[in-house]
Structure formats: structure tokens, C-alpha cells
Amino acid sequence: MLNDIWLGIKDIWNEKWLALCYILFFLNMMFIVVSTTDSLYREKMEIEQQKAQDYKKFETYVIGMQPEQPEEFLKNLSDIYQKNAFSYCHVQLQAKTIGALDTYIVFGDVPKKLFEKKLEKNVSILVGSGLAQIREITVNGKKYKVDSVIKGDTEFTTLDNATEFTDNKVFIIISEPQILEWVSPENYDVMYQLVKNTQILSKDKDRETQFLRNVNTGFLDVKKEKPKDTEEIAFILKFIDPFLVIILLSCMLCTTLILNGMIKKRIREFSLHLIHGALLTDIFIRVVTFFVVILLISTGIGIFLGIIQLEELWFYALLETGIILIFAGILTPKLKRQNYSLNLRDGGVI
Amino acid sequence: MKIDLNGITKIYKSENMQTTAVADVNLSMAEGDKIIIIGESGAGKSTLLNIIGCIERDYEGKYCLDGTEVRTLKRKKKAQIMNEVFGFVFQEYALVEDDTVYENVKIPLLYGEVRKSDYRARVKEVLEKVQLEQYIDKKVSEMSGGQRQRVAIARALVNRPSIILADEPTGALDKKTAEEVMDILYEYADEKRILAIVTHDLQRVKREGAKVIKMEHGKIQG
Known part of the structure; x- marks a missing residue:
């Protein structure tokens, strides 16, 4: 042989x-x-995932310079995210020793599947394993203790279709949001992000209608995301x-x-x-x-x-x-x- | 070793016709026999030789090798017999052109009992017999016709077979080289082995004591 x-x-x-x-x-x-x-x-897979998802996403286009009443705009968003809806924005927090920190501020009724760790507090701070040395962070002059270190990736990374590692990221999760406490009414970019990243539980039609009515102003044009399986792709x-x-x-x-x-x-x-x-x-x-x-x-x-x-x-x-x-x-x-x-x-x- | 052929018939069948290559041949050979089979082209000489060498399958009649009917042998046993009992020499040398003399001569050793470490020694030994030992690592494509036929003979003899079957061994050689090649075959066959040669050219291959058989239309004459 x-x-x-x-x-x-x-x-x-x-x-x-x-x-x-x-x-x-x-x-x-x-x-x-x-x-x-x-x-x-x-x-x-994306199409099937989209079909199977419990949450609805939205297509958002900027059509104006700023909302007519920014404070009202953010207040309305806070109401939307109280239940069956959530959103997030991506910001940079400045840390004294390690410089800018990639931070996601997540507002609202976050589905349990997004973070393994049970979120019981109104404000929970999670950090990636690369930032395990951080014990507390200060936002808007207020100190918050870090609640947990994320080991490995979380489902969150797939939210905006970006498969980013969570190692060096900070997540601030605010379950009963008063967005105005966190976001300046002059920060239109964050407003845009929040609307763009909004997800509302599919069965809560009223909330969806309310959301679309509130955000479709002269500042943004928001539509329900079209299903991807057009005839050609299908x-x-x-x-x-x-x-x-x-x-x-x-x-x-x-x-x-x-x-x-x-x-x-x-x-x-x-x-x-x-x-x-x-x-x-x-x-x-x-x-x-x-x-x-x-x-x-x-x-x-x-x-x-x-x-x-x-x-x-x-x-x-x-x-x-x-x-x-x-x-x-x-x-x-x-x-x-x-x-x-x-x-x-x-x-x-x- | 003894060969007994009884009523051997071989018919080649194609879509439209049947050709009888060998018809009802009876032949016996024993140790020391040297047989030369002559005849016209298409007389069935090579087919008969191939049947003896177990190369040709699907024939009619009874062929016994040392008392055992060849047809009843299992594939593995038949391959073992082809490897150990027979040494084949073909008219067109049938060498692997890309390979060296050593690679060509060792082919039968690959399927026999000889240990791998002994291959080279065995090949050298047989190459000495055909006076080609200095060409052991030469490519056969770079050799002359006479040298190639001697390589083919070395390959036939390397496993020390008891039956040598040579199909037109001198067909492509000049007179002098043909004589040298035949000397090697007869010398090896001596009194203990069977040598069967198919040829067109009786004069070149005939030696003292060799029996000549003439074939015509697949039958042995006389």
C-alpha cells in the first residue's frame, strides 16, 4: 500500500x-x-432574520436643519421608550487616563436577549473586557459604578449590523429614560441617531403610530423599514x-x-x-x-x-x-x- | 512448474463480428521446455501467450498451471502468480519512458515479497546479467532500442520467475542485439525453467533443444 x-x-x-x-x-x-x-x-439569512424579528426598524432621512421644538422632540422619544421600545446612540466619553471611550447609551425597554446580565437598576453601566480596570465612570458630573464586565460579544453588536467587538466599549443602559437628562437638545446628531436606531415591538401598533407621528417633522423623514425580499432577490x-x-x-x-x-x-x-x-x-x-x-x-x-x-x-x-x-x-x-x-x-x- | 492447455479457444467479439483468435489449442509444457511459437500475423500466437500468462481472460477450455485450473483462481492469487511465476518480455519493450532503469525494473518487486530495502540490490543483480548495471539511474527514454529491450528483460527476470513469456522479443532489434537478447533469455531459462517465445523470425531465436510450434488461424499445425 x-x-x-x-x-x-x-x-x-x-x-x-x-x-x-x-x-x-x-x-x-x-x-x-x-x-x-x-x-x-x-x-x-438577513431576510429570514428580519421576518422573524419581534421588533420593527425604521428608515430615517434628514430633511431639515433641526427639529422645531427639540426639547419636546426628546421628551416624546422618552415617552416612546418607556415600554416596548428602545434606541441607542453612539458617543465618545472622555476618560482622564485612557482617552476617548466608545460609548453606547441605550435608552428604553431593552429586550432581555440583548444583554446576558440582568439589568435591574434604572442606570446600568457595562464595560467590555478590555476596560475591566474601570471601576466607575462620570457622566454629566455624576458618578456611576460599573455594574458588570461583558465577557465576549453581546447581541447588541448586531443591532446596527456592525459586528464590532465589545472589548473596549462602554454601555450605559437607561431603562426608564428621561433623555433630556442625558442628551443636550442642541445635539441634533444624537437625536438623529436615536430615531434611526429606534426599535419598537411589532405588536405595539399604537406606539409605532405615535412614534411616526412624533418624529416625522420638518427635521426627519421616517418610514417603516421595507422588507428586503424584493421579487428579484426572492x-x-x-x-x-x-x-x-x-x-x-x-x-x-x-x-x-x-x-x-x-x-x-x-x-x-x-x-x-x-x-x-x-x-x-x-x-x-x-x-x-x-x-x-x-x-x-x-x-x-x-x-x-x-x-x-x-x-x-x-x-x-x-x-x-x-x-x-x-x-x-x-x-x-x-x-x-x-x-x-x-x-x-x-x-x-x- | 507445468503448463497444460486443453481445448483452449479465444473468440473476440465486437458488435458486428466474431474473430476466433485461438481455436481448440492443446499444449503442455514442463520444466526445461523451450517453445518457439511461429506463424503469420493474426495466427493467434500472442493471444495464446497472453492466455498462458493469465493476461487474457474470458477464454474457453481448460488451462492448468501446476495442476490448478487458472480460471478457478481468485483475483489476488492470480495476481500473485503473474508476479512470481511469470516474466514477461514484450516486442515494444513496454517501459515507462519517464522513469529510470531502476524504476522500470523494480515494478514486479513492488507487488512481491521482496523487502523494500532489498529492491536496489535485486535490480543491480539482474542488471549485471543484462550488462546494464552502469545505467541503473539513467532514464530509459535516453537509451537505444537494444538497451531498452535488455531493461525489459531485466524487469522480466528480477522476480526470478519460473516461466518466461516473450512476445516478439527481437522484433525491433538488429541481428547482433537480437542474438545477445536471446542469449540472455536462454541462459536464464536453462534446464529448470520454461521459456515460450512468440516470433516471426525463427532463425534469430532458435537455439538447440527448442521446440517449434506453428500456428495458423488460431490452431497449432502438425
């Missing part, structure tokens, strides 16, 4: 150009498959699975064609070995080694170049096993039918 494996590796050297072509083909194919399916699946997504299957099948077919060429070229040598005592199993191991080594090299390069992610290896293992099995299924009966002595005379025809 070791001899067969060694001969398989030697075949790669003898067929180095074919092997190289195949590696390039495989990487190209994988690149296309991975990038296409990855983006399409993300799209699909059409593409409907066929993503068959598309993936077709891509994989063509990958297998091309592999079979390319490597069939290799077998044709080496059939004379295989016949010679069979005449001198090799079993079909020996030839099979040799050819499979040829395949496996090339596929391993391709996969290795794919991982090195970042085309293939380690967590996707199972997929490639499955694909490569499929390719090998298909090819083995074609090769074995072909070899059985061969007239070995004729192959030695004519150079071999398979």
Missing part, C-alpha cells in the same frame, strides 16, 4: 502541469462558489440551493474530465503494473492518492489565501470525498474492461 501511495505522489510530479492546472481550477471554482454562496446565504434566493448543487456538480464533472485525461495518459503504465502482479486495488489507491494529495494541496493553499475558512473544511471534505467516489466509480469498471496487452502495444486507450 505504501508503494501505491508513493506511486500516486510520483504521478503528481510526472503530471505536474495537469496538477497545477487542477489546483488553479479548484481554487478559482472555490473562490466563485464561496463568494457567491456566502453573500447569497447572508442575504437569505427569485435568486429561491434558486440558491439548486445553483449551489449545479456548481458542485460541474466542479465534479470538470474534475472527472481533467483526471480522466491523466488516467488515459497513464493507462499503459497501469496495465504494465497489472500484468506484473498489481491488483485493481493497487491502481485505485494510486489514483486516489493522486487525487487526495492534489485536493489537499488545493485546500491548503485555499486556507492560506483565506478563500477557505477552517470552519468550512467539513464542506470541502464532503465535496472532495464526492469527487473521489465519483471518479473511483468511473475508473474501476474502465480498468476492469481493459485489454492490458493491447494497451502495451497501442499506448493504451481507455
